[in-house]
Amino acid sequence: MHLLILGSLLLFGAPSAASELFPSYPSIEPNVLFWIEAYSNYSTADGIIHDSNNLNIIYGVIELWPPEKHGSRKVNRKRIRNAKKKYKRILNKLAKNPATQDAEARSIAGLFWPNAGPADFRKATYNIRCQIGQRDRFVKGLIRSGAYIDKIKEIFRSEGLPEDLAYLPHVESSFNPKAYSKFGAAGIWQFTRSTGRRFMTIGYAMDERRDPLLSSKAAAKLLKQNYEKLGNWPMAITAYNHGVTGMLRAKRAKGSYEEIFKHYRKRRFKFASRNFYAEFLAAREVAKNYGRYFGLLQLDKPLDTREVLLEGYTTITDLSRHFQVGVDTIQELNPALRPPVLKNQKYVPKGYALRLPADAVDEKQVASAEMLEGLYRLHQKPSRFYRVKRGDTVGEIAQMHGLKVSELIIANNLDSRATIYINQNLRLPLPGEKLERVETTPQITPQLASASQAQPKEVAVLPPEHKESPFEGKTKVSDLPVTPAVVVGNLEVEHRLTEHGRQIGVIRVELEETLGHYADWLGVPTWAIRRLNGFPYGKMLRIHQKVKIPLDNVSREQFEQARIEFHQELQEDFFGAYKIESVQIYRVKRGDSIWTLCNDVFNLPLWLVKKYNPDVDFYNLRQAQKLAIPMVEKRGEAPDESTEL
Template structure:
């Protein structure tokens, strides 16, 4: 037999063994219910098998170096020390990052060598031969050239998935009932394994939160998200929202694989893919759809779901017997008043941490006492409590008819803590204590400071006495007084109250009011955010759209419909607003101060959530390439919120970015576990 023919046949056999047999093996071992609703095309089987490996074989201290398209082409699994439960979600150390980078560069060099026409493929060393064989023995050099650019690292998830199975016992019965009520497949209740590993406190660097990882923009369509309450963090309320969103996706797209993918990529994106390729076949869309925004996460989301569904329904095969957390048992009590969280816990004879577990939608300002639990809030309590009787024992002086009002100030260019304190009739130590500031010289433009009221000022007197001794001398103070937020230099570790690389201030609308009016601190602080029209009745004002704001937000804060705002600004239905756009508002139902306070509280909540979970260590410079915009940078390249990037680049107009522009990108790391 001709030697070349024999070699070709051997190559075919090798290709079948390496690629087709794993696919057949996957098909025979990947079992789950409702395969007609959730089909597994043969082309996607290797990817599903890869995610089964990620979820069941490798822990969070193991990193899989693999090809981003041929997922089963695994170059190496790098393991760091022993696995510690408490270190499961800690960020990589510098040495770990360096090691992984060296590994990536090592395999990139091998792939580049295989791509070179100078390399003799029959004279490879053992490691080069192993990498060569991962691609089926092809001699197409371009395969290796592309692979050299597509080396990806995936963190193992076995221990996290196991924990998610245990945690799922608390809420799964409620979630399944919600999906049953909406006539949705029960299999969809496994999706939180992919999104958050059933960690209802999960918070991403892009601002997605909770069991179902809703962004604020999508979440507020179905849930209440305010300074006091964030229902995204409540597994039951968020599951109700997820069911409604899934229902919308399916009704529009007509396919469960597309509806599931749309949960990650967005409804509009999947409609675009379906329209462009003239198909609803998820395998064809994954293989052929090309979009700057259809990245690795979106391409693999359906495969991750199928892997999680298979594992959850066959968990004993991978984890043995599991003791699931028992379902949380509770009853609800509608609060007839505004009331302090500590007061409720005290009179219900509950530890504050225990009550907190029953009410995950309440935010930190409630727990810290800076805000009351809102009136008409459905308080969850242990089922055994006689809550009516216990609540009736709370003294009348501890019950309130209105929410505690906070005073806010947004830092502007030229501000110092000293000038802010004087302008708002407070003290530097008081502001520092209220906002956890570690240095009076490190405040950034745009940062929202909470100002103390009179009662809080009295409580902070002791803090002032403690801090005053550490304040600079009169001579040093004179020097500091000349410093502004523009002169802050980056520190090695930048806390929430710190910025680097001298970001310039966002230009605020010119106020048409006298800032020297003898008004309360809050009114002086927030009114400059809005440009008022003189002698207008009712008051009319203009503002500039800021990151994370929508017409829906303005409507909520004004207590009107979004259509009213569209009418005032000649905005057609469906047209979105853009960053920096000038919007006209009429203050009929709320005062200017109430609106501005709601707005600042919203932005303060966004910042608090982020900096409770992440830390900025420095910045890097990104050069804008053709086709890139700020949306792409935030959501697909760096996975960071727009407001954070803007705070480092306030001299740039994000609506007019062009190739060659330089933009500062914060380097962000997780500072603690969200679990």
């Protein structure tokens, strides 16, 4: 317990300017100390079994297989499940007889307050949680942070913000620029697409969330807005996880941060949100004093780079040749550039500040501007897609568009039989494009997708029912009629019409789409689409609902291209970070809706669940109805917390 005592002395000693900005209240002290231990003392081979509400209560630490070891996920889930069952059994024994003389029970009872009674022990059975240690990941994050931390602090100072906020990515991502969550949060700051596009460019060619410095500028703006609305850093930092609207609601209900922490209980204000500020304080303490916790570390050094502002569109191959810098180096220094740019499917965007080794730019400085002029194109390289119709074959589609069958197969990662599906959106490669297969997820025995779709209805919610395990068994992946990496759906403008002299298109809503997306792709404000359709503010879109869109600023083809690229990017990013390990069967219960299931039970995006259940009407779930649910495994490092599935 030496680290706990040391951390307590450091965190709760004499006040400083930093502690006044980021106060550590007595009520959150156990949580801060818990996270200091998780970050500095326990590795990913340790599972800390604890009470999720009272982090003073640690039942024990179990040994886990390292996440990189083959089969570790299955083994670790079983060990965690067995540990939870063990402590649940002991707590139930105490709930029946708090005075039991059983040795294990007395040891566990000693973790609680002196007057703990049956109700306390019974309640604790529902709060057993496993936190996987983070020491090895934190060390890796510290080493990575060396390349950026000074510049990130400078960014925060330039916005008039405390520079210690630069340590927040230790909580979000361990400073991993490649970090990507199941719900699409990306980069060291884990921006979702919806929040990120308020501050950054996010598209098929470029995603600035992936760039540590560009995303840090966005994070500084977001945190500054949070602080201006909430008035203190504990709430502003918590809002980075829970959302500023949610924290304003909590502030109205409870007033102060301490009262929120101690007494605010809402369905969306869960363990992660409640602990987020405490995690920040712990990460800040460990990162600022890493020598005390880890000894001497050699941190990555900032690279000496220069930026070249591109005044037109150009290929990454031409830039590599011009500056005599390898494409791999350009990719490393410019993580915002997405795979389509690296494969010459898209040009490097106009206006992009290309980061290059300093010596490469300095040598070309005099003639660079004039020579680059000859490399520029006026417009972005278009993407071409074809939506598969009943009766189509790959050979016919290739012939129709002047392509080789092999080109179409590689460009779309088709299986050895070149299987295609009705409504599948095939990408048509362009001349000179670098074609290579991309590993996504195991190919699955194909069947024809249904050509018809159930019309949306009001969501059915049944009265609640409780059961310990949400899943009842597994099914073979090869038995399912789905290939997850295929982009399927009617993403075309169904028809056009003229209203008051304006060109109007009609589309049907697909999963993950919002009015904000349509506004971005059309170059119009969101209110213009609302007014065109008579939608009141706050109205939610339904899957397959008809929506009219103005075609004043972009053509039908440009809108369709942006729309298909959005869905393509979503799936490429997901399957670049995750793979399908197996599929389990879930039976719908009373109280289930697809939204709560995806967020609270499956922890999966709705679009992925829909792929495995293409013929299920999610707006009308029936009790005992079977759903096929993919079990997702992260490529590389495993998730922070293991949960029972």
